[in-house]
Amino acid sequence: MALYLPIAEMSVNIFVLLGMGAAVGFLSGMFGVGGGFLITPLLIFYNIPPAVAVATGANQVVASSVSGVLSHFKRGTVDVKLGSVLLVGGIAGSSVGVWIFALLRDLGQLDLFVSILYVVFLGTVGGLMMAESIRAMARARAGATIGLRRPGQHMWVHKLPFKMRFKASKLYVSVIPVVLLGAMIGMLASIMGVGGGFIMVPAMIYLLKVPTNVVIGTSLFQIIFVAAYTTIVHATANQTVDVVLAMLLMAGSVAGAQYGAKAGQKLRGEQLRALLAALVLLVALRLAYTLFITPDELYTISTDFLL
Amino acid sequence: MRALVAAAAMGVALVSAPPADAQEEPEGPLLAAPIPPERIEIGLSTETIAITSDFAGVGLTIFGAIDNVDPLIQRQGRYDVFVILEGPSSNIVTRRKSRVLGIWMNVESQSFLDVPQSFLVASTRQARDITTSSTLDRLSLGVEEVRLRPGKVSPRGKDDVTEFTEALRRLKENSGLYQEFPSGVRFISQSLFRAQLHLPADVPLGRHTARAYLFRAGTLSAQTTTTLDIRKAGLEYQLFQAAQNQSLLYGIAAVAFALFIGWLGRVLFRRD
Numbered sequence: 001m002a003l004y005l006p007i008a009e010m011s012v013n014i015f016v017l018l019g020m021g022a023a024v025g026f027l028s029g030m031f032g033v034g035g036g037f038l039i040t041p042l043l044i045f046y047n048i049p050p051a052v053a054v055a056t057g058a059n060q061v062v063a064s065s066v067s068g069v070l071s072h073f074k075r076g077t078v079d080v081k082l083g084s085v086l087l088v089g090g091i092a093g094s095s096v097g098v099w100i101f102a103l104l105r106d107l108g109q110l111d112l113f114v115s116i117l118y119v120v121f122l123g124t125v126g127g128l129m130m131a132e133s134i135r136a137m138a139r140a141r142a143g144a145t146i147g148l149r150r151p152g153q154h155m156w157v158h159k160l161p162f163k164m165r166f167k168a169s170k171l172y173v174s175v176i177p178v179v180l181l182g183a184m185i186g187m188l189a190s191i192m193g194v195g196g197g198f199i200m201v202p203a204m205i206y207l208l209k210v211p212t213n214v215v216i217g218t219s220l221f222q223i224i225f226v227a228a229y230t231t232i233v234h235a236t237a238n239q240t241v242d243v244v245l246a247m248l249l250m251a252g253s254v255a256g257a258q259y260g261a262k263a264g265q266k267l268r269g270e271q272l273r274a275l276l277a278a279l280v281l282l283v284a285l286r287l288a289y290t291l292f293i294t295p296d297e298l299y300t301i302s303t304d305f306l307l
Numbered sequence: 308m309r310a311l312v313a314a315a316a317m318g319v320a321l322v323s324a325p326p327a328d329a330q331e332e333p334e335g336p337l338l339a340a341p342i343p344p345e346r347i348e349i350g351l352s353t354e355t356i357a358i359t360s361d362f363a364g365v366g367l368t369i370f371g372a373i374d375n376v377d378p379l380i381q382r383q384g385r386y387d388v389f390v391i392l393e394g395p396s397s398n399i400v401t402r403r404k405s406r407v408l409g410i411w412m413n414v415e416s417q418s419f420l421d422v423p424q425s426f427l428v429a430s431t432r433q434a435r436d437i438t439t440s441s442t443l444d445r446l447s448l449g450v451e452e453v454r455l456r457p458g459k460v461s462p463r464g465k466d467d468v469t470e471f472t473e474a475l476r477r478l479k480e481n482s483g484l485y486q487e488f489p490s491g492v493r494f495i496s497q498s499l500f501r502a503q504l505h506l507p508a509d510v511p512l513g514r515h516t517a518r519a520y521l522f523r524a525g526t527l528s529a530q531t532t533t534t535l536d537i538r539k540a541g542l543e544y545q546l547f548q549a550a551q552n553q554s555l556l557y558g559i560a561a562v563a564f565a566l567f568i569g570w571l572g573r574v575l576f577r578r579d
Contacts, residue, residue: 010509112412
């Protein structure tokens with residue numbers, strides 16, 4: 001069944017998009033990630049203009065993060081104070097990101113830049129996760145106990161000034177790396193149309209030494225605001241948020257998420273991480289492929305905004 | 308597929324047109340003819356076409372009539388008609404990818420000014436069988452003849468601009484936005500004709516110009532112009548308008564909606 005998207009200005013198959021949302025929702029439920037990093041490339045593969053895919057992806061991230069954060073609030077695994085500091089950086093980063101986004105679009109390099117960012121970040125994160133989960137699986141087979149290194153050892157990050165105490169996370173760190181991390185993720189979020197959880201979570205664990213139990217809740221908490229802000233800024237600056245498209249994706253992903261969560265409970269942690277890593281690497285490879293193979297059509301046309 | 312029918316503006320005429328003496332180039336409405344020259348009219352029942360949510364392209368029929376038909380010429384089948392629907396113009400950039408460090412990226416670009424976003428032309432037969440190529444060119448009667456005026460000419464020279472121009476035309480053709488329908492115009496009576504065009508799914512919105520040209524034995528004898536608005540209808544239109552004009556409100560609403568769906572999803576599918 002065809003549906004006309006008012007902002008993307010194209011006809012799409014309603015079932016393809018619902019299925020896409022459901023598949024991503026299933027995976028996000030299974031792995032506990034927002035799924036933005038999957039939605040946006042999938043939309044681009046489906047020929048949705050990247051500008052619309054990114055802005056609408058951000059809108060969809062709001063919905064999936066809200067679902068997630070509510071259960072974390074119930075369990076008390078959200079550090080609101082840490083999330084708020086991250087958010088300060090996030091809003092600033094997102095503003096810069098949207099500005100870069102508009103500039104790249106006018107220069108005709110947006111598609112390329114978005115693809116490269118995806119390849120680099122998905123490739124790196126996927127590779128690291130894969131290596132880590134394979135090591136964990138090997139250790140499990142050898143009978144050793146599995147556990148992340150506990151915080152305690154001090155890095156350069158912990159020698160910076162402007163320290164602040166975060167009770168829920170049992171942390172006493174400088175706000176500089178926290179704000180910077182927030183800003184970097186905010187910028188990526190607005191250019192890539194992702195929540196940034198797939199970078200935020202490992203960065204919080206390994207860089208800031210935030211205890212793992214509050215990481216996901218806190219990350220989701222601040223992602224809601226960054227994604228919401230990104231959506232609004234994209235809507236005002238670029239008019240590229242397609243609510244019809246967003247609605248289809250949200251409907252699919254909300255339904256898919258619960259089945260994903262059930263499926264996730266049947267798999268072991270490191271197997272789950274290895275699977276997610278494989279998926280992330282697959283998306284990265286697919287995007288890299290389009291960067292390197294000779295395109296069928298060397299020319300593209302777009303309306304000129306600069307003249 | 309539904310067909311939109313733009314109804315007829317009918318004119319019937321029994322008066323003979325002047326004998327055809329025009330085998331030469333100079334065209335244009337014949338001046339000071341003793342017997343009234345032909346006139347061509349096209350009618351659109353509606354001034355607007357509304358695109359709704361299930362829009363996937365649509366056939367468009369335009370009816371037209373010729374006044375003062377010369378029955379002899381008509382019997383010999385020497386009347387030919389072009390009907391053109393031209394979309395609103397915009398400035399367009401054509402970009403070309405090249406390999407940079409192994410990666411294909413947009414490197415060169417060429418801008419074009421006032422390019423029609425769509426160009427659909429129907430005619431009674433192949434355009435080159437109707438009239439000379441210089442006339443086709445002068446009146447922009449085919450996809451090859453759409454004027455693509457380069458903006459600032461790149462330093463890479465004329466040949467390169469030609470390459471960009473051809474690419475732009477090819478891309479427009481591939482997407483169905485520039486299309487020829489060489490037998491799209493049919494006479495349904497002596498003086499009435501029907502032009503059938505196909506609007507592609509991504510037909511541009513805005514004011515389209517419908518032009519019709521009457522050729523008498525290879526010479527232009529009459530022409531007419533009318534306009535047609537294509538816009539989004541219903542909810543899609545409202546949303547599009549809101550996104551353009553009330554963009555802040557639209558963005559806030561989009562976020563509020565997402566928050567609601569997220570909360571709803573949590574309530575409906577309680578996972579813990």
